[in-house]
Amino acid sequence: xxxxxxxxxxxxxxxxxxxxxxxxxxxxxxxxxxxxxxxxxxxxxxxxxxxxxxxxxxxxxxxxxxxxxxxxxxxxxxxxxxxxxxxxxxxxxxxxxxxxxxxxxxxxxxxxxxxxxxxxxxxxxxxxxxxxxxxxxxxxxxxxxxxxxxxxxxxxxxxxxxxxxxxxxxxxxxxxxxxxxxxxxxxxxxxxxxxxxxxxxxxxxxxxxxxx
Ligand SMILES: [Zn+2]
Numbered sequence: 053x054x055x056x057x058x059x060x061x062x063x064x065x066x067x068x069x070x071x072x073x074x075x076x077x078x079x080x081x082x083x084x085x086x087x088x089x090x091x092x093x094x095x096x097x098x099x100x101x102x103x104x105x106x107x108x109x110x111x112x113x114x115x116x117x118x119x120x121x122x123x124x125x126x127x128x129x130x131x132x133x134x135x136x137x138x139x140x141x142x143x144x145x146x147x148x149x150x151x152x153x154x155x156x157x158x159x160x161x162x163x164x165x166x167x168x169x170x171x172x173x174x175x176x177x178x179x180x181x182x183x184x185x186x187x188x189x190x191x192x193x194x195x196x197x198x199x200x201x202x203x204x205x206x207x208x209x210x211x212x213x214x215x216x217x218x219x220x221x222x223x224x225x226x227x228x229x230x231x232x233x234x235x236x237x238x239x240x241x242x243x244x245x246x247x248x249x250x251x252x253x254x255x256x257x258x259x260x261x262x263x264x
Contacts, residue, residue, distance in 0.1 A: 061225045065212040069242035070092055072101050073111065077219045080114040100236055105240070107237075110214050117200060119202075120168050126175065127196040130182065132163040139163055145185055220246035220253075 065073075071091040075082055084102070088095045106112035107146055120127060134142045139161040144153050151174075155165035169178060175195065182191060207251040216225045220240050225242045232255060233249060241247040 126169045130165045132191040142187045218242035220250040
């Protein structure tokens, strides 16, 4: 087993997981049948792996790729400096703006965001809003003029691992997780009390579904 620097449990993904992720990142419309054929496993195996990757949060959605430039929309990039220890709070405020498509905080507490606007007319009003955010010390912005590459984000070669969050309490699991196999699926829990709560809830929901 591997442990990250913080003591969080990391789980190694296997080759079937990697192959499934690669095939889906290329084309999310591939059916389980087609994935099974490509990866060289059975349809139920694909289904179990996909369900597990979804539950781990590694596979977090299936999206169409729509090009904002083809729609003549404006993309800009922001780099913000915030008052000390306020970067996370500002980041959460920024994340709520619909024009902000993704935003990250760097180790140096800078925030970086990509913004998409319907047209160049929106640039100044948007920058005014950013300027008025509490906690922002200064920022620069750059309007995209030419694109050279746009690829899906995850690199899916070599060994892959993920951290595991408890399915009951949602906390990152420290040390070895408790694994519970229910109906062919693996469920990860952090401690015996979460395991107990999770099992109770699982069977209560299942009984209710069967009754109703
Ligand atoms: Zn837990």
